[in-house]
Amino acid sequence: MAFEPGGIIGEYTIEAALGHGGLGTVYRVQHRISQRQEAMKVLLPERTGTAESAERFRREIQMLASLNHPNIARLHTAFYFEEQLIMMMELVEGEDLRALSRRTSIAIPLLLDYSSQALRALEYAHARGVVHRDIKPANMMVSPAGQMKVLDFGLAQNGTSTELTLAGSVVGSPIYMSPEQVRGEKATSQSDLYSFGVTLYELIAGDSPIQGKNAYELMMGHLNHVPKPLRVVRPEIPAHVSDAVARALEKEPVRRFASAAEFLDALNARVHAADDLTATLPPVNSSHRPGSDDQNKTPTGAVPQPLEPLVKHLASFIGPIAKITVLRLARKTSDIDQLYQAAAKEIDDPAERQKFLRTRPR
Numbered sequence: 001m002a003f004e005p006g007g008i009i010g011e012y013t014i015e016a017a018l019g020h021g022g023l024g025t026v027y028r029v030q031h032r033i034s035q036r037q038e039a040m041k042v043l044l045p046e047r048t049g050t051a052e053s054a055e056r057f058r059r060e061i062q063m064l065a066s067l068n069h070p071n072i073a074r075l076h077t078a079f080y081f082e083e084q085l086i087m088m089m090e091l092v093e094g095e096d097l098r099a100l101s102r103r104t105s106i107a108i109p110l111l112l113d114y115s116s117q118a119l120r121a122l123e124y125a126h127a128r129g130v131v132h133r134d135i136k137p138a139n140m141m142v143s144p145a146g147q148m149k150v151l152d153f154g155l156a157q158n159g160t161s162t163e164l165t166l167a168g169s170v171v172g173s174p175i176y177m178s179p180e181q182v183r184g185e186k187a188t189s190q191s192d193l194y195s196f197g198v199t200l201y202e203l204i205a206g207d208s209p210i211q212g213k214n215a216y217e218l219m220m221g222h223l224n225h226v227p228k229p230l231r232v233v234r235p236e237i238p239a240h241v242s243d244a245v246a247r248a249l250e251k252e253p254v255r256r257f258a259s260a261a262e263f264l265d266a267l268n269a270r271v272h273a274a275d276d277l278t279a280t281l282p283p284v285n286s287s288h289r290p291g292s293d294d295q296n297k298t299p300t301g302a303v304p305q306p307l308e309p310l311v312k313h314l315a316s317f318i319g320p321i322a323k324i325t326v327l328r329l330a331r332k333t334s335d336i337d338q339l340y341q342a343a344a345k346e347i348d349d350p351a352e353r354q355k356f357l358r359t360r361p362r
Contacts, residue, residue: 041087071121098137117148123260126189135195174218184305190253197248216330309361
């Protein structure tokens with residue numbers, strides 16, 4: 001059936017679509033008896049179609065259901081409806097940090113308050129072996145009362161489990177992806193702290209510390225580019241804030257903070273000191289991303305590790321030209337999902353094209 005406003009899904013009535021992403025679509029729904037409004041995430045069938053991916057999501061749902069923190073959006077329940085996996089989650093009203101930062105200026109004390117709430121959520125999750133793996137402004141919602149909620153822990157993975165480590169699995173947004181994720185290594189709590197460092201840098205400076213016109217250049221930037229210190233970009237920013245963000249952005253995980261709590265302590269170290277905390281941050285510039293000219297220099301023809309599974313998978317459909325094709329498409333797309341969709345269009349036969357997407361490495 002089509003999921004549309006007015007539709008009935010079990011005990012819920014669909015009110016409106018809230019957004020669509022790589023995993024599926026999120027709707028605002030209302031429970032028919034309690035009248036409580038919730039967020040319903042309908043996962044794409046191709047994401048859970050294999051026994052391996054179904055097992056992954058089953059375990060991720062169990063993990064998410066165990067998280068109970070005021071700064072993490074709760075999972076209420078999950079079930080199958082007409083062979084599609086449905087997740088019923090806490091409906092978080094408000095505005096995500098991405099939209100908020102583009103709409104208005106944010107005073108530093110307020111941004112540090114939001115950061116404190118987000119880092120407390122990460123500290124709670126990390127202490128339970130849960131790594132988010134896709135921290136970014138769009139996954140952090142601020143309520144009208146100023147409460148921060150970290151969203152989409154459904155993309156997370158239990159950091160202590162090896163059963164869910166799938167060959168070729170890539171999770172994360174290229175702008176915020178840690179260097180170790182680019183290299184195809186296992187994401188850890190330090191990976192989340194790097195992504196949060198990118199987020200905080202962007203919110204303060206008005207631009208991302210890593211520049212690139214496409215997913216390929218962004219991933220290479222995470223490996224090779226050392227961002228300018230925040231204090232150079234925004235001289236009015238307190239030194240301790242600039243230093244804390246710089247440490248979070250270290251290329252090697254062992255050089256970053258040992259925990260979210262340590263990151264939080266560094267941000268709050270001089271809140272009451274003489275540094276000027278009254279500065280207002282500029283709206284984030286979504287179109288201009290200046291950067292050094294040499295940050296994206298890479299060996300000609302190099303394939304970033306996260307793209308290697310795609311090259312191998314596409315080659316089974318179109319042959320050796322797959323490598324050149326993927327490198328060409330990577331320079332025209334901004335994330336992994338877009339890249340797979342673009343690669344599918346290189347396959348002439350419609351049935352084979354659908355098979356390519358259906359059997360995508362997870």
